[in-house]
Amino acid sequence: MDTLQHKTALITGGNSGIGYATAKLFKEKGASVIITGRSEKSVKTSSAALGVKGYVSDQGNIDAIDSLADSIKLDFGKLDIIFLNAGIATFSPFEAASESHFDEIMDINFKGVFFTLQKLLPLLNDHASIIFNTSVNASIGMPNSGVYAASKAALVALNRVLATELAPKHIRVNCISPGPVDTPVYDKLGLDSDQVNALGKILSERILLKRFAQAEEIAQLAFFLAGSDSSFITGTEIVIDGGLTVNA
Secondary structure (H helix, E strand, C coil): CCCCCCEEEECCCCCHHHHHHHHHHHHHHEEEEEEEEHHHHHHHHHHHCCEEEEECCCCCCCCHHHHHHHHHHHHHHCCCEECCCCCCCCCCCCCCCCHHHHHHHHHHHHHHHHHHHHHHHHHEEEEEEEEEEEHHHHCCCCCCCCCHHHHHHHHHHHHHHHHHHHHHCCCCCEEECCCCEECHHHCCCCCCCHHHHHHHHHHCCCCCCCEEEEHHHHHHHHHHHCCCCHHHCCEEEEECCCCCCCCC
């Protein structure tokens, strides 16, 4: 059975949702786990509950990324796993999308991820694993998701480039593209329970398994890509969507 003993793992956005579930699983599998998040209260609460190290860090701020890299180097020295999970999801029709909408999403979902990884790359051991959390929105053409979809598609492209560039160090790079997941992201969108249920009903008509994923199911895939059982997988996008894209 694969474990993460003697591995150090960073999970950005590990204070809630998919990131929290992944941090919990990685800890159970023996890794030393680090999580980040923008909310000091949430990071403090989540890191204490998980028994892991937590840093408050805004992925959309380059100075914060520099500080995070410095802190990890000082406290841990090296990393073996990076799960680039942090991101935001907001939506707008193309003709109504503002510059601020574009900048906020791209600064956090792409620019922030890009430079987080760049700053942390010197800390990665050879044979490390990098995992991007992307989205099926990168390819399904959902209305009103233009900027969000573009930010995730950019990560899918970056994933392939980095798999090539980092292969000489045997660093594997892969991405997970989830479909709808039952996480607090819907609360952040301002949707009430009735709206979430209505959205779920619409999506369930296209999801072959007729439900949203659970965060723990995405975490299991992240664990697989982080560990030695996936030692010959790199440059790959793995879709985990209950059959949504098959039935698109």
